[in-house]
Amino acid sequence: MPANREIENLIELMAKLPGLGPRSARRAVLHLIRKRALLLTPLADAMQEVAATARECLNCGNVATSDICDICQDNRRANGELCVVEDVADLWAMERARVFKGRYHVLGGTLSALDAVGPEELRIPKLLDRIPGEHITEVILALNATVEGQTTAHYIADQLEGQVKLTSLAQGVPIGGELDYLDDGTISAALRARKEV
Amino acid sequence: MPANREIENLIELMAKLPGLGPRSARRAVLHLIRKRALLLTPLADAMQEVAATARECLNCGNVATSDICDICQDNRRANGELCVVEDVADLWAMERARVFKGRYHVLGGTLSALDAVGPEELRIPKLLDRIPGEHITEVILALNATVEGQTTAHYIADQLEGQVKLTSLAQGVPIGGELDYLDDGTISAALRARKEV
Structure with missing residues (x-):
């Protein structure tokens, strides 16, 4: 020692x-x-x-210093858009981009049969409650582009089908990205989603 | 935010x-x-x-929770050997090797004309006091093998010449080191200091 x-x-x-x-x-x-x-x-x-003081926001799962986080308390953010993310780090990343003006719902992970993580563990029932409760018109599924993230996104999309507009983040070449360094999956996604100039 | x-x-x-x-x-x-x-x-x-509680040991400059650190208080370590290091991280590194049984003197940096760091700033006067005060017989200059470290080592060696036995750490191939990855300076030092098998 x-x-x-x-x-x-x-x-x-x-x-x-x-x-x-x-x-x-x-x-x-x-x-x-x-x-x-x-x-x-x-x-x-x-x-x-x-x-x-730190605790979980009872509404969205964000880290907060009161029972309801600043974003959920802010009425200007009740614009009918709800962004679903895997965890708080993803919420912070979205906030840093300063482009999303709605509210969030933090799942706290992804569905996983192996680790016995079901919808109950992921705050999904609360998500389903919030749709009518907060007059949500669009749910943006901002889950990670991994197998687990996409499986979870599909499950949520199934649950919400017909109730709200469902969108997901666009996939493609990142800003500043060089084709030479991108994986095949990203390049094919970007090609499939190509846009007219 | x-x-x-x-x-x-x-x-x-x-x-x-x-x-x-x-x-x-x-x-x-x-x-x-x-x-x-x-x-x-x-x-x-x-x-x-x-x-x-943390403070500098008044005797050696180690980090301590009392005015005099554990090592300086331990009489079993008063064996006449004093190891001079640049900073506390180096002292900790020596202690982890569990091979040195004497005491330390932490300079708190290296001499630097550019940054106006002279002997007074480096606890060198205190070092000179300790040699007779603690009956030191050998001073081991365990300074980093950088230009600044070696300049400081030379300065201290000049000050102490004739008073005590002066030694420095051996230079050579590190344990587990591969020649291919070593710099030229290390290889030539190891070759110059080669030993008979």
């Missing part, structure tokens, strides 16, 4: 963060100790605050 | 850690919120504790 118990304990906990291993956790802890006033104390306070 | 103020604040602070950027900080914060009881609260507590 190179350092003291308290410091070793902090290193061990930091090493559990995604993206950090034992070596980078040690580097991070040394950095924190050197910048105690500027970083360590504010970070500890921020963690205490989030630990005390 | 995709999330709440408290959560955004935590993400911003996490992104200041070495090895984490904005994207990995967001991932880490989501992970922390999901593992609140297991990780977020213990981590916040550990940070508070380190922020309250």
